[in-house]
Amino acid sequence: MDWLLTPGPVRLHPKALEALARPQLHHRTEAAREVFLKARGLLREAFRTEGEVLILTGSGTLAMEALVKNLFAPGERVLVPVYGKFSERFYEIALEAGLVVERLDYPYGDTPRPEDVAKEGYAGLLLVHSETSTGALADLPALARAFKEKNPEGLVGADMVTSLLVGEVALEAMGVDAAASGSQKGLMCPPGLGFVALSPRALERLKPRGYYLDLARELKAQAEREAELLRKEAQAAKERLLQEAAQELKRLRAEIERARQEKALFLGQVRALFEGYLEALKRLEKTP
Numbered sequence: 001m002d003w004l005l006t007p008g009p010v011r012l013h014p015k016a017l018e019a020l021a022r023p024q025l026h027h028r029t030e031a032a033r034e035v036f037l038k039a040r041g042l043l044r045e046a047f048r049t050e051g052e053v054l055i056l057t058g059s060g061t062l063a064m065e066a067l068v069k070n071l072f073a074p075g076e077r078v079l080v081p082v083y084g085k086f087s088e089r090f091y092e093i094a095l096e097a098g099l100v101v102e103r104l105d106y107p108y109g110d111t112p113r114p115e116d117v118a119k120e121g122y123a124g125l126l127l128v129h130s131e132t133s134t135g136a137l138a139d140l141p142a143l144a145r146a147f148k149e150k151n152p153e154g155l156v157g158a159d160m161v162t163s164l165l166v167g168e169v170a171l172e173a174m175g176v177d178a179a180a181s182g183s184q185k186g187l188m189c190p191p192g193l194g195f196v197a198l199s200p201r202a203l204e205r206l207k208p209r210g211y212y213l214d215l216a217r218e219l220k221a222q223a224e225r226e227a228e229l230l231r232k233e234a235q236a237a238k239e240r241l242l243q244e245a246a247q248e249l250k251r252l253r254a255e256i257e258r259a260r261q262e263k264a265l266f267l268g269q270v271r272a273l274f275e276g277y278l279e280a281l282k283r284l285e286k287t288p
Ligand SMILES: Cc1ncc(COP(=O)(O)O)c(C=O)c1O
Pocket: 007, 008, 059, 060, 061, 062, 086, 128, 130, 131, 132, 133, 159, 160, 161, 162, 182, 191
């Protein structure tokens, strides 16, 4: 066996391998833009969100940091249950981001209990969905519900690095406002891309900071690329429609002309018949 049962790296998907063998696309070209926008659309479906997904250059950890720094301002209180290596990382990121962090410790292998996060006075709750270091899967919907009952304005952020495209993920339906993931797990691509999914609620509540990590600026840039492509697609569709309309008009004209000719032929035949009939009548009249 040439692979180990560890959290990664995963085997690359054959389509990823094939794409890697192709020449590199220049990132400012139309073709690259199309690939990028298609990927964003597919990621939106994967996270099952009506919001947005941003593709960042970095790893899952960068996406976790971008999520924390753009959702919460320094000094805000967040609750961080720690039940493995990666929830420990969420805790450290929150501390470094200047948040006031309350840590809830669990033995590694356990997952947090909803009643433990049902506490008032927090701007956010940070959870790891699939805690890769122990294999435990947290019950995100139950935890989000319990937290939001006590903190209706609170935001739930989740690490979905090893649950996206592996387990059940549905951002808003799970009560999760924002999630972080990466390219090298369920997506079966090489490492190097981080994803941040933002629900419509999170989009309204962004508190961007940083330069490279400023998600509001990134959203604007990625939306502009999308708008440009959509404008071009709309123009191409308009031209296609006009072309089709011109062809249809030509076909209709030809049909009208054919009908006109058929009508003239038919009238000629009727007239000839009628004249023949009159002739016959006249001959009959003259007959003594
Ligand atoms: C649950 C979880 N969160 C975060 C990470 C960190 O992701 P990355 O190594 O892409 O920074 C990993 C990596 O295995 C992970 O499994």
